[in-house]
Amino acid sequence: MEIPFVVQPRPDTGVYNAKVGIWLFLASEVMLFGALFSSYILLRFGASPGSWPHGLLNIPIGTFNTAVLITSSVTVVLSWASLKMGNFGRYRVYQAITILCALSFLGIKSFEYRDKFSHYEVWLNAPITVKHGDKEAQTDRLLGHIEYNGTHPFFWNTQRLAGSAERKDSNGNVIAALAPVASFKLLPDPFHYTMTSKEMAHAKKEAAGHEHAEIEIKASDVKRLSAFVPAHSTYFAVYFTLTALHALHVLFGALVIFYIWGPGAKMWKTDPNRYINRVEISGLFWHFVDLVWIFLFPVLYLL
């Protein structure tokens, strides 16, 4: 049986069916991201002044990733235009660039994630004196990377410092015990997010070029330890929820574009107009993913 209106517009809607379909789907996506955005607004406005972490993401990397995604968006629409002009070869090249951009975006994002998983905040029981640029300051909250036995541990938290007597496998056999941590080295950042963005920028500038001494921190002095993971703060919970959901969209969008580009390309010979429509539909999804990032980037990285 022939599927109706895959190419011809349906008389009552004026467009082919898949186009109505993708726009209805995108409408539901708007509500999905909209719900998360509005939760973000509520949480951000509800936060007590000065407590909301900011300035902790790498802006040059984020900017570069934005440019990568914008580039992929233009190659998608150019590939569709090439097909419209009957140039299959050029379509292939443009979509290959799209897929490479998608993979770069995800690669760069995972690199950013990796850094967050080994970047920490330490809350101390009593304030200590640290160097912020040229000046000395008293603080009980420090940011930085940790070194322990020559390694840079990931995902540590307060409980990890205490160690655990045993870890069991599925059969209940003890497989490992985590030794308690007596002390660790912290390579402190010269700033803290309780500063205003102006003060933070100044502190970073002052510290540039200065060697930062590692601080030995005793586990008994630590009130709380957390990597920059969702458990750290509402901000990071929001950051990981939104960016991971967006990254999943990038991944699945790239998979669909790759399928149409590779194994699904046979249709270009048998039913070119339907093929062009498939490219258009996958493109609409891709542009939506780009559009979401256009809002995510300033909201999470800059504000």
Place this chain on the structure above:
Amino acid sequence: MSDHSHDISKHVRVYITVFIALLVGTFVTVALNYMHLDSVPLTIAIALFVAVIKGSLVACYFMHLISERKMIYVILVFTAFFFIGLMFLTLWSMHDFPLHTITR
């Protein structure tokens, strides 16, 4: 097909222009951020304004909303209505808990 091709090649120029505008918009937002304006509300307003412009460019030209059929606009009107409703739902609920109580 030749008229049609000519039409499309005109579109291609538009796509490239939009692409450049999007890159410029991105760098404007980032550059403003490095200037550290004293007024936080102004910073937020400018960043969101540029994002809205960029988003509209993508929607209008890359997603072809500038010349779409009525059916698609109808879907989008409903979407916009419920999206705005969604934003106001949380605004209303802000009075349900004391302000500045989320500490981390």
